[in-house]
Amino acid sequence: MPLLLVVGCGGAPPPPPPPPAAPSLPPETPDAGPSEVTSDIGGLNEEAMGRAFQSLDRPIQACFDEATTRNPSLGGRFTLRMRVAPDGNLKWAYLGESDLGDRQLERCVLSSVRDRQWPRPVGGDGLAERGYEIESRSPAKELTEKWAKPAVAKARANAWTCRKGLQGRVKATVHIAPNGRVLGASITPPDERYEDVADCVADAIEKVRFGKVGRRMKLSFDLFW
Incomplete structure (x- = not known):
């Protein structure tokens, strides 16, 4: 069985600090009332994302086990990159820095990623990535x-x-x-x-x-x- 190794884990940086408070309005100017400001990119809880990524290890390993029955030389590195919506659903996911050379295998990995809810980001969408290295049975x-x-x-x-x-x-x-x-x-x-x-x-x-x-x-x- 090829060895699944985590070579890197990361998430989006914490949400940006709130904008400075606006200066007080002159007495003669009526207050327009409160307004809501939403950031495009928010933050993800690192501990929650770590657990979510860990739950992917077994499905990803299963994808490789199946793929190596077709080609025992499969192995290499890839980085899973994703954008998580405020409701925990994925907006997109893809494999970067990959040298796997097997689109069927990549589809299996991405399907495992898309078939689950992710921790909800705070303050906007969340960006996250995790790196993997798979040892080939027969390089x-x-x-x-x-x-x-x-x-x-x-x-x-x-x-x-x-x-x-x-x-x-x-x-x-x-x-x-x-x-x-x-x-x-x-x-x-x-x-x-x-x-x-x-x-x-x-x-x-x-x-x-x-x-x-x-x-x-x-x-x-x-x-x-």
């Missing part, structure tokens, strides 16, 4: 982009059709079978908007055929949009 050898230039060019061309107006630099990671077939692919998005195109990009890359590599390989390369 794949790293392949260089230089060796796979034609296939990488084809993958970039395929992925271009998925971008839906997004612009930026995105990292793709793929696992390649000994015969050159793509076992799985995923992207590392710079922000939550790319979650809407991640499935399309993974499907596009998985259609590319790499040359015979003789053993399971892992390759990361940039997509420029």
